[in-house]
Amino acid sequence: MSAPFAHHFEIRLHDTDVAGRLFFAHLFRHAHDAYEAFMRAIGAPLDALIRQGELILPLTHAEADYRRAMCHGDRIGVEVQVLELRQRSFSIGYRFLSEAGEVAATALTVHVLIAQSRSTTPELPADLHAALANHLATN
Amino acid sequence: MSAPFAHHFEIRLHDTDVAGRLFFAHLFRHAHDAYEAFMRAIGAPLDALIRQGELILPLTHAEADYRRAMCHGDRIGVEVQVLELRQRSFSIGYRFLSEAGEVAATALTVHVLIAQSRSTTPELPADLHAALANHLATN
Amino acid sequence: MSAPFAHHFEIRLHDTDVAGRLFFAHLFRHAHDAYEAFMRAIGAPLDALIRQGELILPLTHAEADYRRAMCHGDRIGVEVQVLELRQRSFSIGYRFLSEAGEVAATALTVHVLIAQSRSTTPELPADLHAALANHLATN
Amino acid sequence: MSAPFAHHFEIRLHDTDVAGRLFFAHLFRHAHDAYEAFMRAIGAPLDALIRQGELILPLTHAEADYRRAMCHGDRIGVEVQVLELRQRSFSIGYRFLSEAGEVAATALTVHVLIAQSRSTTPELPADLHAALANHLATN
Numbered sequence: 001m002s003a004p005f006a007h008h009f010e011i012r013l014h015d016t017d018v019a020g021r022l023f024f025a026h027l028f029r030h031a032h033d034a035y036e037a038f039m040r041a042i043g044a045p046l047d048a049l050i051r052q053g054e055l056i057l058p059l060t061h062a063e064a065d066y067r068r069a070m071c072h073g074d075r076i077g078v079e080v081q082v083l084e085l086r087q088r089s090f091s092i093g094y095r096f097l098s099e100a101g102e103v104a105a106t107a108l109t110v111h112v113l114i115a116q117s118r119s120t121t122p123e124l125p126a127d128l129h130a131a132l133a134n135h136l137a138t139n
Numbered sequence: 140m141s142a143p144f145a146h147h148f149e150i151r152l153h154d155t156d157v158a159g160r161l162f163f164a165h166l167f168r169h170a171h172d173a174y175e176a177f178m179r180a181i182g183a184p185l186d187a188l189i190r191q192g193e194l195i196l197p198l199t200h201a202e203a204d205y206r207r208a209m210c211h212g213d214r215i216g217v218e219v220q221v222l223e224l225r226q227r228s229f230s231i232g233y234r235f236l237s238e239a240g241e242v243a244a245t246a247l248t249v250h251v252l253i254a255q256s257r258s259t260t261p262e263l264p265a266d267l268h269a270a271l272a273n274h275l276a277t278n
Numbered sequence: 279m280s281a282p283f284a285h286h287f288e289i290r291l292h293d294t295d296v297a298g299r300l301f302f303a304h305l306f307r308h309a310h311d312a313y314e315a316f317m318r319a320i321g322a323p324l325d326a327l328i329r330q331g332e333l334i335l336p337l338t339h340a341e342a343d344y345r346r347a348m349c350h351g352d353r354i355g356v357e358v359q360v361l362e363l364r365q366r367s368f369s370i371g372y373r374f375l376s377e378a379g380e381v382a383a384t385a386l387t388v389h390v391l392i393a394q395s396r397s398t399t400p401e402l403p404a405d406l407h408a409a410l411a412n413h414l415a416t417n
Numbered sequence: 418m419s420a421p422f423a424h425h426f427e428i429r430l431h432d433t434d435v436a437g438r439l440f441f442a443h444l445f446r447h448a449h450d451a452y453e454a455f456m457r458a459i460g461a462p463l464d465a466l467i468r469q470g471e472l473i474l475p476l477t478h479a480e481a482d483y484r485r486a487m488c489h490g491d492r493i494g495v496e497v498q499v500l501e502l503r504q505r506s507f508s509i510g511y512r513f514l515s516e517a518g519e520v521a522a523t524a525l526t527v528h529v530l531i532a533q534s535r536s537t538t539p540e541l542p543a544d545l546h547a548a549l550a551n552h553l554a555t556n
Contacts, residue, residue: 012450013463014301018189018294018350024198024248025167025292032164033429046430047490050157059163063202072296073464109163151311152324153442155435157489162431172290185291186351211435212325296467302476302526303445310442328435337441341480387441 004079004095005041005135007034011074022070028062031094031107034078038092042131055125060089061110068104075099081137088113088122090132143218143234144180144274146173150213161209167201170233170246173217177231181270194264199228200249207243214238220276227252227261229271282357282373283319283413285312289352300348306340309372309385312356316370320409333403338367339388346382353377359415366391366400368410421496421512422458422552424451428491439487445479448511448524451495455509459548472542477506478527485521492516498554505530505539507549 009030017023039046049055070076076096083093094107113122124132148169156162178185188194209215215235222232228251235244252261263271287308295301317324327333348354354374361371372385391400402410426447434440456463466472487493493513500510511524530539541549 010453012453013295013467014303014446014449016296017291018296018298019195019197020296021197023171023292024201025164025171028164028167029431032162032431036427036429045490047488050430050489056158058158058160058208059205061202061204062163063200065200066198069197071464072467073462149314151314152328152434152436153307153310153440156430157433157435157437158430159435164431168292171292175288175290184351186349189291189350210325211328212323297473297475299475301449302479303442303449306442306445310440334436336436336438336486337483339480339482340441341478343478344476347475 004081004137005034005038007037007078007080009033009076009078011070011072011076013072015070016072020069020071024064024066027064027066027070027096027105027107030076030078030096031062031064031109034080034094035092035109038080038135042135044128044131055128056114057111058114059109060112061091062108064105064107066105068098068102070096070098070104076104080135082132082135083108083137085129085132085136088124090124093137143220143276144173144177146176146217146219148172148215148217150209150211150215152211154209155211159208159210163203163205166203166205166209166235166244166246169215169217169235170201170203170248173219173233174231174248177219177274181274183267183270194267195253196250197253198248199251200230201247203244203246205244207237207241209235209237209243215243219274221271221274222247222276224268224271224275227263229263232276282359282415283312283316285315285356285358287311287354287356289348289350289354291350293348294350298347298349302342302344305342305344305348305374305383305385308354308356308374309340309342309387312358312372313370313387316358316413320413322406322409333406334392335389336392337387338390339369340386342383342385344383346376346380348374348376348382354382358413360410360413361386361415363407363410363414366402368402371415421498421554422451422455424454424495424497426450426493426495428487428489428493430489432487433489437486437488441481441483444481444483444487444513444522444524447493447495447513448479448481448526451497451511452509452526455497455552459552461545461548472545473531474528475531476526477529478508479525481522481524483522485515485519487513487515487521493521497552499549499552500525500554502546502549502553505541507541510554 079095084091089112091110096105218234223230233246357373362369367390369388374383496512501508506529513522
């Protein structure tokens with residue numbers, strides 16, 4: 001069991017709307033950036049997966065809860081954990097933290113494996129499964 | 140009781156990722172476009188609400204389920220309905236339909252009123268409440 | 279010689295930044311939306327071109343001049359014209375007009391044909407060339 | 418005279434279109450991220466400037482030249498320099514470099530000071546002018 005993977009970013013001008021807060025849809029873009037960084041860190045970079053064309057992992061669900069406004073210039077940390085892990089799907093949890101350590105938002109994405117060809121079994125490869133298992137939340 | 144409000148858009152090149160499908164986070168941008176068009180249609184355009192500065196309606200929750208890929212050039216219809224309506228909050232439901240009428244995705248956003256000044260009561264204005272009530276889903 | 283092709287859109291909440299104005303980079307997204315609508319109108323929809331895989335038309339240059347702020351809720355018209363047309367490249371000009379008809383911004387994109395295979399000649403197909411020629415600006 | 422300020426980012430899934438390349442408009446988003454990082458580094462963070470409300474520096478011009486495709490997973494460095502510096506305007510130049518050091522794109526943005534109130538002189542503050550002067554390109 002390891003500490004959550006951490007990704008950092010800063011709220012940029014284009015992230016905010018006229019009300020001065022992070023536009024809600026952009027949270028999902030940042031969540032996916034954290035997911036990409038996480039997948040690279042565990043040895044399964046998305047760009048390689050997509051180029052190899054053996055694994056397609058489309059999202060089937062996404063959700064977020066917004067608790068505190070994130071404003072232009074704020075530095076945000078994202079903790080990434082695997083919340084659920086099955087044979088051909090997994091869900092990723094995200095906690096967006098302010099510099100003071102307060103939870104500004106949480107998010108969840110569900111990814112389901114689709115086999116690209118009939119010949120491949122629709123099951124997560126053993127090494128990817130093991131890498132994700134290392135980051136399962138323990139709650 | 141009225142038919143759902145309908146908004147239409149086309150999947151553009153920048154909506155899709157290298158896998159050729161609508162990038163999941165962009166669904167929320169399109170949902171919000173549909174919400175803006177809906178609010179304008181019921182007489183409560185967001186830009187006026189924000190300029191008047193009396194009503195702030197930040198999202199506290201958003202979620203989406205993805206069922207079918209939406210690809211570059213696809214023309215999508217979005218049905219918008221009010222799913223829940225309370226004194227100071229409401230939730231909006233979205234159904235994304237292909238031209239063939241198949242549900243490609245659904246989404247939900249929850250909006251909660253925040254009073255900008257202490258003097259205003261944190262309650263949805265009667266006319267906005269009534270306008271939203273006209274679009275409450277019946278099921 | 280025909281009147282410029284016209285595309286319309288509305289400035290949405292997510293288009294604006296905390297200063298209340300269209301974030302400059304989003305102008306290019308709207309320009310490309312206008313370009314996609316234009317290409318469809320002249321019989322060369324981008325999605326079909328990309329799926330057929332015979333024509334790749336990457337941008338080699340883009341530029342914009344910003345004259346007046348475009349704000350949340352503004353309805354903008356975009357006039358699209360072909361400014362230059364060569365054997366394997368063309369440039370598209372955009373004029374962003376307010377409802378009052380004032381020029382809020384102008385933009386320009388340059389597209390150059392790349393042949394995907396050695397067997398195809400790197401030259402714009404005759405029908406596309408003719409369709410673009412119909413929309414050449416005259417001044 | 419100092420070396421160019423450097424900003425780094427990675428091409429994410431949402432940056433690319435179905436053709437597998439950075440969508441051209443997103444280059445400007447990344448250029449602005451580099452500009453924000455640069456302004457913070459020279460002691461003039463944009464968020465503070467906007468909050469203080471004394472300085473508004475809207476873009477009046479932006480342009481980019483695209484030389485090499487930037488693809489999902491590519492790590493890009495951006496060199497930022499001040500290309501021109503006047504009393505109430507300046508232009509920023511960007512060079513986007515691949516990991517191999519090849520120029521993938523260049524960009525330019527022009528910023529012009531607008532005084533928010535009649536009482537303030539429309540002139541760049543002396544300290545900002547000096548900070549920008551330190552990063553003037555020498556060519």
